[in-house]
Each structure stands twice: as structure tokens, then as C-alpha cells.
Amino acid sequence: MSDIPNDQPLSDAAAGFAKEQLKSFIERIERLEEEKKTIADDIKDVFAEAKGTGFDTKALREILKIRKQDADQRAEHEAIVDLYMQALGMLSPS
Amino acid sequence: MSDIPNDQPLSDAAAGFAKEQLKSFIERIERLEEEKKTIADDIKDVFAEAKGTGFDTKALREILKIRKQDADQRAEHEAIVDLYMQALGMLSPS
Amino acid sequence: MSDIPNDQPLSDAAAGFAKEQLKSFIERIERLEEEKKTIADDIKDVFAEAKGTGFDTKALREILKIRKQDADQRAEHEAIVDLYMQALGMLSPS
Amino acid sequence: MSDIPNDQPLSDAAAGFAKEQLKSFIERIERLEEEKKTIADDIKDVFAEAKGTGFDTKALREILKIRKQDADQRAEHEAIVDLYMQALGMLSPS
DNA sequence: ACATGCAAAGGTAAAC
DNA sequence: GTTTACCTTTGCATGT
Numbered sequence: 001m002s003d004i005p006n007d008q009p010l011s012d013a014a015a016g017f018a019k020e021q022l023k024s025f026i027e028r029i030e031r032l033e034e035e036k037k038t039i040a041d042d043i044k045d046v047f048a049e050a051k052g053t054g055f056d057t058k059a060l061r062e063i064l065k066i067r068k069q070d071a072d073q074r075a076e077h078e079a080i081v082d083l084y085m086q087a088l089g090m091l092s093p094s
Numbered sequence: 095m096s097d098i099p100n101d102q103p104l105s106d107a108a109a110g111f112a113k114e115q116l117k118s119f120i121e122r123i124e125r126l127e128e129e130k131k132t133i134a135d136d137i138k139d140v141f142a143e144a145k146g147t148g149f150d151t152k153a154l155r156e157i158l159k160i161r162k163q164d165a166d167q168r169a170e171h172e173a174i175v176d177l178y179m180q181a182l183g184m185l186s187p188s
Numbered sequence: 189m190s191d192i193p194n195d196q197p198l199s200d201a202a203a204g205f206a207k208e209q210l211k212s213f214i215e216r217i218e219r220l221e222e223e224k225k226t227i228a229d230d231i232k233d234v235f236a237e238a239k240g241t242g243f244d245t246k247a248l249r250e251i252l253k254i255r256k257q258d259a260d261q262r263a264e265h266e267a268i269v270d271l272y273m274q275a276l277g278m279l280s281p282s
Numbered sequence: 283m284s285d286i287p288n289d290q291p292l293s294d295a296a297a298g299f300a301k302e303q304l305k306s307f308i309e310r311i312e313r314l315e316e317e318k319k320t321i322a323d324d325i326k327d328v329f330a331e332a333k334g335t336g337f338d339t340k341a342l343r344e345i346l347k348i349r350k351q352d353a354d355q356r357a358e359h360e361a362i363v364d365l366y367m368q369a370l371g372m373l374s375p376s
Numbered sequence: 377a378c379a380t381g382c383a384a385a386g387g388t389a390a391a392c
Numbered sequence: 393g394t395t396t397a398c399c400t401t402t403g404c405a406t407g408t
Binding site for chain 1: 403404405
């Protein structure tokens with residue numbers, strides 16, 4: 001529940017600066033959130049289109065999940081290989 | 095990495111078409127999910143930057159939430175006004 | 189922020205009953221949370237013991253993660269097989 | 283799944299021993315994680331049961347949080363008292 | 377169309 | 393300070 005830092009013993013210029021910064025951060029985030037929502041809506045549209053073409057969305061989601069898991073696991077396997085190679089001194093520690 | 099089953103009583107052409115369509119849907123969605131993740135990461139970066147500048151992220155999130163609520167309320171209010179105006183014949187029905 | 193249900197127009201007996209019930213639920217949960225914490229501590233102990241024996245805990249965690257992923261993926265694969273079999277009418281829908 | 287690398291300059295006996303140890307640690311942890319999950323599920327069940335009886339789970343969680351804070355404060359207090367007693371020679375150091 | 381249950385994502389807090 | 397795990401919340405799908 002803390003507030004914006006130090007607007008008491010600051011010059012008006014500094015306070016105004018912090019205010020502008022705050023406004024900037026807020027607006028940047030809101031802009032990005034908007035873009036994110038747009039993309040989320042696009043995804044929904046694609047699902048709807050696929051459903052309209054006769055595909056089962058539940059199966060589609062399942063496929064996407066598995067493909068994601070595959071990718072994750074590939075990354076994990078590489079991570080553990082690196083870890084072992086480090087342990088064997090075949091790789092310089094990061 | 096198995097494909098969709100093509101042992102239904104479909105012509106090879108139709109099966110191949112469905113397969114291409116499926117591939118297209120999957121790839122479109124995966125592409126969009128990637129974009130969504132990029133933006134989510136961007137948002138994280140902005141929060142990190144704000145934190146580094148001395149702002150309290152929890153307070154920032156609270157402000158964003160309030161502003162979002164306000165926006166929602168405004169939208170809802172306008173929707174009701176439109177509805178009334180439609181009912182009164184002051185607006186053409188959508 | 190709602191409260192315990194209906195303690196206004198209830199007989200003292202009913203109110204007492206609700207109070208006892210509440211106490212019972214709270215205590216059951218607190219008991220379980222305690223057990224959960226004990227086990228979490230046990231896990232930490234095993235990691236510490238392994239580390240003391242010369243094992244790299246980071247590698248251990250990596251192995252555990254992969255084994256978990258394997259299990260999850262096996263379950264997912266079975267789920268999608270079922271889904272396809274349903275789609276092909278080889279399985280009754282759940 | 284792959285094992286730990288045994289191409290180090292270790293005797294076969296030593297390598298086999300390490301392998302057994304690793305397996306043991308992994309299995310002990312997985313066993314404990316399973317138990318932890320069981321208890322977490324039990325807790326969920328109790329919340330569900332409470333909800334079914336008409337209690338507001340959000341309020342229940344709030345009560346639990348407050349009681350936990352109280353317990354933590356009490357524990358902290360006792361720790362300080364112990365510390366003082368140790369300092370005064372009224373308690374043997376841990 | 378609504379309401380409920382479930383799954384995924386994000387946020388928060390703790391552990392290393 | 394970074395990462396990881398838990399928990400909360402939200403949105404999505406399903407059924408009535």
C-alpha cells in the first residue's frame with residue numbers, strides 16, 4: 001500500500017517529473033494490455049473459424065498443448081545435457 | 095507428431111485438404127500465442143523499469159485496475175444510454 | 189466479504205451448530221496445512237542430504253522436472269488418443 | 283530415461299553405488315511430493331465441503347490467514363523470549 | 377441465455 | 393536478486 005516515492009520534500013519540478021513518469025508508465029502498460037487483448041481476440045476468432053470448418057476445438061487445444069509440451073521438454077532435455085556437461089567439466093559454467 | 099486420422103471414408107484429396115487446413119489453423123494460433131507472450135514479456139519489462147525508477151509496482155497495478163474498472167463502467171453506461179436512445183427511436187437499431 | 193450464513197433468524201441451537209461446524213472446518217484445514225508443511229520440510233531434508241552426499245541439487249531438480257513432464261505427457265497423449273477414438277466413433281463419449 | 287553419466291574415472295562399483303543412491307533420492311522425493319499433493323487435494327475437498335454447507339470460502343481463507351499471522355506472531359514472540367532467557371542463562375543454548 | 381465447473385494465466389510470496 | 397511454487401483470478405467450455 002505504499003505510495004509514489006517522495007513527493008513531499010521535492011521541488012515542484014521533481015514532483016512534476018515523477019508525475020509525468022507515472023503517467024508514462026501507466027499509459028505504456030495500458031497500451032500493451034490493449035494489444036494483448038487484441039491478439040487474444042484474434043486467437044478466439046481462429047478457433048471459431050476452425051470450428052466453423054468442422055474441426056473439434058477441444059482436439060485442437062489438445063494438440064496445441066502437446067506441441068507446447070514437446071517444445072518445453074526439448075528445452076528441458078537440452079538444459080539437463082548442459083548441466084551434465086558442466087558437471088563433467090566439458091563446459092564452462094555459465 | 096502424429097497427424098489427424100485419415101482412415102475415414104474420404105477421398106485422398108479431401109483428406110489432404112483437411113490436413114493442410116489443420117496445419118494452417120495450428121500454425122496461426124501458435125504464431126498468435128507467441129506474439130501474445132512477447133507482449134506479456136514487454137509488460138513485465140515496463141513494470142521492472144518502473145520498479146527500477148522507484149515506483150511501487152503493487153500500487154501501479156492498483157491504479158491500472160481502478161482505471162480499467164472506470165473504463166468498463168463508462169462503456170457500460172454508454173451501452174445503456176444507446177439502448178434507451180434506441181428504445182426512444184433516437185438512434186437506429188444496430 | 190460475505191459472512192457466515194444466516195445467524196440472525198436462527199435458533200440458538202442452530203447458531204451454535206454453525207459455530208461448531210466453522211470451528212471444525214478451520215481446524216481440519218489447519219491440521220492438513222500442518223501435515224503439508226511437515227512433508228515440505230521432509231523434502232527439503234532429502235535435498236540437503238543429497239547435497240551432503242555430493243549430488244548437485246540443481247541437476248536433481250532438473251531430473252525430477254523431466255520425469256514429471258514425462259508423466260504429464262503420457263497422460264496427455266492418452267487423452268488425445270481417447271479424443272480421436274471418440275471422434276472416430278470407436279469410443280463412447282464420456 | 284537416461285542415467286547419470288558413468289564415464290568418469292570411477293570404479294564400476296562406485297558408479298553403481300552412486301546410481302543407486304541417485305535413484306533412491308529421486309524416489310524418496312517423488313514419494314513425498316505425491317503425499318504432499320494428496321494433502322493439498324484433501325484441503326481442497328474440505329473447502330468444497332464447507333462451501334457445500336453454505337460457508338463462504340473466501341471468508342474462511344481470510345480467517346485462516348489471520349489465525350496464521352497470530353500464530354507467526356506468537357512464535358516470533360516466543361523466539362524472542364527464548365533468546366532473552368538464553369542471554370540471561372535461564373535456558374541452555376540450542 | 378445463464379450459471380456453474382474447470383483449466384490456464386497472472387500475481388504473489390518464499391526459497392535458494 | 394533470481395527463480396520457483398503456490399494461490400488467486402479470470403476466462404472458457406459445457407450443461408440446463
